[in-house]
Amino acid sequence: MVSRATGRLLAVLLIGALAAACGQGASGEGSGDAEPVKVGLLLPATGPIEPNGKGNRQGFEFYWSQVGNRAGGRSVEIVFEDDKGDPKVALTKARKLVESDEVDVVAGLVSSAAALAVTEYTKGNQVPLIVTQAATSGLTSEEAASPYISRVIGTFEDTMAPLTDWVAESSGAKRLVFMGSDYEAGYDAEKAVRAAAKARGAQVIKSIYPPLGTVDFAPYLTNVPADADGVIAFFGGTDAVRFIEQYADFGLKGKIPLYGHWALTVGPLLASMGDSAVGVTTVQEYFASIDTPANQKFVEAWRAEFGSEPNAWNEQGYVAAQVLAEALRATQGDTEPETLAKAIRDVRLDAPRGAIRFDEHGQVVQPLYIAEVEAKGGPTNVVVEELSK
Numbered sequence: 001m002v003s004r005a006t007g008r009l010l011a012v013l014l015i016g017a018l019a020a021a022c023g024q025g026a027s028g029e030g031s032g033d034a035e036p037v038k039v040g041l042l043l044p045a046t047g048p049i050e051p052n053g054k055g056n057r058q059g060f061e062f063y064w065s066q067v068g069n070r071a072g073g074r075s076v077e078i079v080f081e082d083d084k085g086d087p088k089v090a091l092t093k094a095r096k097l098v099e100s101d102e103v104d105v106v107a108g109l110v111s112s113a114a115a116l117a118v119t120e121y122t123k124g125n126q127v128p129l130i131v132t133q134a135a136t137s138g139l140t141s142e143e144a145a146s147p148y149i150s151r152v153i154g155t156f157e158d159t160m161a162p163l164t165d166w167v168a169e170s171s172g173a174k175r176l177v178f179m180g181s182d183y184e185a186g187y188d189a190e191k192a193v194r195a196a197a198k199a200r201g202a203q204v205i206k207s208i209y210p211p212l213g214t215v216d217f218a219p220y221l222t223n224v225p226a227d228a229d230g231v232i233a234f235f236g237g238t239d240a241v242r243f244i245e246q247y248a249d250f251g252l253k254g255k256i257p258l259y260g261h262w263a264l265t266v267g268p269l270l271a272s273m274g275d276s277a278v279g280v281t282t283v284q285e286y287f288a289s290i291d292t293p294a295n296q297k298f299v300e301a302w303r304a305e306f307g308s309e310p311n312a313w314n315e316q317g318y319v320a321a322q323v324l325a326e327a328l329r330a331t332q333g334d335t336e337p338e339t340l341a342k343a344i345r346d347v348r349l350d351a352p353r354g355a356i357r358f359d360e361h362g363q364v365v366q367p368l369y370i371a372e373v374e375a376k377g378g379p380t381n382v383v384v385e386e387l388s389k
């Protein structure tokens with residue numbers, strides 16, 4: 001039986017032979033059209049993390065619209081599937097994309113649990129995968145890494161550990177409390193905070209895990225020790241909005257400093273939080289006010305198209321598409337799985353967030369920023385310090 005990878009290679013060779021026979025080139029963006037590159041985009045379009053998926057999808061599709069849906073001399077066709085943020089649904093949809101739609105590469109994934117389910121399948125079937133938002137270390141750790149997996153978002157070790165270092169160094173905090181959602185991402189974030197605190201001579205004196213979808217945080221906020229030097233948090237979506245609002249309402253704002261992952265104050269959520277968010281300090285991978293030529297160009301194009309500023313979710317999708325396009329240009333449109341996966345891993349580019357590359361495990365190496373929310377006529381993340389990476 002011919003393997004999927006072998007079948008793809010034979011198809012690419014056949015296309016190349018036909019193109020040569022017809023006198024068509026295969027290297028330029030404007031060369032004669034071969035079979036489209038099929039990209040499976042797997043993101044939540046329904047469910048509690050739908051806004052995250054919507055933002056990633058918008059950014060991914062926007063990039064391709066800017067380049068005429070072409071790269072490496074071939075057109076690009078996107079096949080979208082809603083994974084609902086559910087591991088079982090995500091695996092079923094990934095199988096459909098690979099086995100029925102015969103995509104050349106898969107991009108997306110917001111839920112860490114969904115990503116863990118899908119990556120085992122894509123690794124086994126040698127399908128290149130670009131992860132846009134799932135941050136669990138279980139995808140690109142030394143033990144779990146695969147040459148077919150690359151990720152454009154930082155792990156919790158990449159983000160929460162530097163944040164904890166910064167908190168300990170800048171404030172002298174020794175007694176920290178962790179609060180995070182009760183699932184894989186929350187556990188990963190806590191592990192990173194705890195290890196970094198210990199290395200700095202500090203400690204996590206209490207870890208509190210409200211369930212996803214918590215409406216009333218009061219029973220959990222009651223458990224925050226009054227003598228804590230700071231709370232470091234990871235929540236996303238509506239949970240982040242409720243948590244920030246209730247942290248202030250409960251009287252903790254101004255008494256115990258609040259720090260967190262970028263998901264806590266991502267752009268689309270800040271407007272809903274109002275003054276409750278002012279003073280919250282987070283580690284950020286992207287926000288629209290980053291002052292670089294690449295980001296200025298991105299923001300201007302985004303405003304012209306949508307009439308608003310891009311957010312971190314948008315930029316993640318955009319960068320994933322950028323990376324794939326650069327890889328296709330490098331391979332001159334060759335989508336043989338091993339060749340394309342290596343080309344993805346070799347990409348270096350000046351993204352809106354700054355210069356990025358991938359390490360030997362497929363994890364993005366990127367700049368990070370410490371930001372504090374200021375009022376500015378509306379709550380806004382403002383850079384306090386750029387962390388070298």
